[in-house]
Amino acid sequence: MQEEAVRQRLDSLIRTSGVGYAALSRKIGRNAAYLQQFIRRGVPRRLAEADRHILACHFGVSEHLLGAPAVSADAGSSPPTLQPQASQAGRFILVPYLADGKDGGESSEALAFDPALALPMALPMAHPLPAITHCDTPSARLAAWRVRGDGMAPTLNDGDTVLIQSHEPASIGDGLYAIRSQTGVQVRRVSFHPVSGRLSIISDNAAYPACHDCDPESIALIGRIIWVGRRIA
Amino acid sequence: MQEEAVRQRLDSLIRTSGVGYAALSRKIGRNAAYLQQFIRRGVPRRLAEADRHILACHFGVSEHLLGAPAVSADAGSSPPTLQPQASQAGRFILVPYLADGKDGGESSEALAFDPALALPMALPMAHPLPAITHCDTPSARLAAWRVRGDGMAPTLNDGDTVLIQSHEPASIGDGLYAIRSQTGVQVRRVSFHPVSGRLSIISDNAAYPACHDCDPESIALIGRIIWVGRRIA
DNA sequence: ATTTTTACCCTAGACTAGTAGGAAAATAAC
DNA sequence: GTTATTTTCCTACTAGTCTAGGGTAAAAAT
Numbered sequence A, B: 001m002q003e004e005a006v007r008q009r010l011d012s013l014i015r016t017s018g019v020g021y022a023a024l025s026r027k028i029g030r031n032a033a034y035l036q037q038f039i040r041r042g043v044p045r046r047l048a049e050a051d052r053h054i055l056a057c058h059f060g061v062s063e064h065l066l067g068a069p070a071v072s073a074d075a076g077s078s079p080p081t082l083q084p085q086a087s088q089a090g091r092f093i094l095v096p097y098l099a100d101g102k103d104g105g106e107s108s109e110a111l112a113f114d115p116a117l118a119l120p121m122a123l124p125m126a127h128p129l130p131a132i133t134h135c136d137t138p139s140a141r142l143a144a145w146r147v148r149g150d151g152m153a154p155t156l157n158d159g160d161t162v163l164i165q166s167h168e169p170a171s172i173g174d175g176l177y178a179i180r181s182q183t184g185v186q187v188r189r190v191s192f193h194p195v196s197g198r199l200s201i202i203s204d205n206a207a208y209p210a211c212h213d214c215d216p217e218s219i220a221l222i223g224r225i226i227w228v229g230r231r232i233a
Numbered sequence C: 001a002t003t004t005t006t007a008c009c010c011t012a013g014a015c016t017a018g019t020a021g022g023a024a025a026a027t028a029a030c
Numbered sequence D: 001g002t003t004a005t006t007t008t009c010c011t012a013c014t015a016g017t018c019t020a021g022g023g024t025a026a027a028a029a030t
Helices: A003-017 A021-027 A034-041 A049-059 A130-134 B003-017 B021-027 B034-041 B049-059 B130-134
Strands: A092-098 A113-122 A142-146 A161-165 A175-181 A184-192 A199-202 A211-214 A221-231 B092-098 B113-122 B142-146 B161-165 B175-181 B184-192 B199-202 B211-214 B221-231
Touching: A003 A034, A003 A049, A021 A034, A021 A049, A161 A175, A184 A221, B003 B034, B003 B049, B021 B034, B021 B049, B161 B175, B184 B221
Parallel strands: A092 A142, B092 B142
Antiparallel strands: A092 A113, A142 A161, A161 A221, A175 A184, A175 A221, A184 A199, A199 A211, A221 B221, B092 B113, B142 B161, B161 B221, B175 B184, B175 B221, B184 B199, B199 B211
């Protein structure tokens, strides 16, 4: 089954990291021979949840790679009761949050993600998002961000969570976009001038100035805002 | 430690649900005596991850209540990579959607839930919802609903997903509420008259009439709208 | 340079924890 | 009342965890 794949994967991670079995075993709070035993003898058959978590963090990989169960819980066909059930609850992906731009300011090309946060997005919503259903690597196409400030109020308020979908450069159309800026990520309404090809960057909050006639080459568009979640009370 | 609290909590959930130990043990794929053994004898000391997940979904509660490790992941100081990580994935609850009212019209007392849909809500969002973290039985406290119609536009638009939190009758304050109606669930702005104690039921869309001076006893308030998710593009 | 020490990998075995099933008692359903 | 199911308790078996010890390579000491 997959158990051996997990062991080989962990073995590979350990060998390329320069840390040894024994030190890492002690790091997860086990005896010195623990991981060698897991990898070589398959005992235990699966890593304990807490161990797996520490190891995933240590190596900076997804827990799935170390055997975390896939999120698919089709738990039977019991009739509906007053108690809510979640029998079809397993179809969703986890969208990582963009990291604060102050951290990733060095590289203007790579997006940095915050390893501490993830936004679960349900797939079987009444109207699935097309990009999700057709994307081979949804994690490379979607990111979450928490709006800061009132620049886009009332459309997007401070604290709202937005879902950003990356786009092809040729497919820019009018809409809300996440833009890389020196202070991190800004969300603005972008309009594409049909003749000049220049962009207008607009705040929905009229108290903030718009920027018209911008050179598209000088704007680092991250992606388009396709969804927003907001707390009401 | 906390292990006994988990067992007592699970015991309480089982006893109030009307399902027995044996049936639930079989549901998680264990022998009939498994959960009785866990609760009574503390063997195993912790529920297996997969078991815990099924039980949490069954009861509609957070996995934290059943012993999931707390989200404290400063485990190591590996440098951030470009690849998004899901090391904090998994800390969320599944909120069931209310069923279409046409199905549950018989009983005016019990809420019916749609077993086919669930809304994952992340716990470690930047601003966690307090009710989730403090609720003993969140399944009785949270439900999702997809808004239909433009009665509450522009606050809530057709197709928006809302999160409904149940309330104590004595704690009604002004706000958006989900209301049981003959056509299912309606979302309205409710105002509580401070002197007469009567309610006003208002549509944010001025094209729809408001209903003032309503008898609170004749209004079936499901709960308060605390969050909304909306598709933008 | 050599020798000693340290740390690691590996293995076998002992000990502990987990899992399941069966019998008896209790409860629920008819 | 009888029958079926669940709960409770006990026991055997399996899996998990750890320790002790051997061998080896690398680091430290001389």
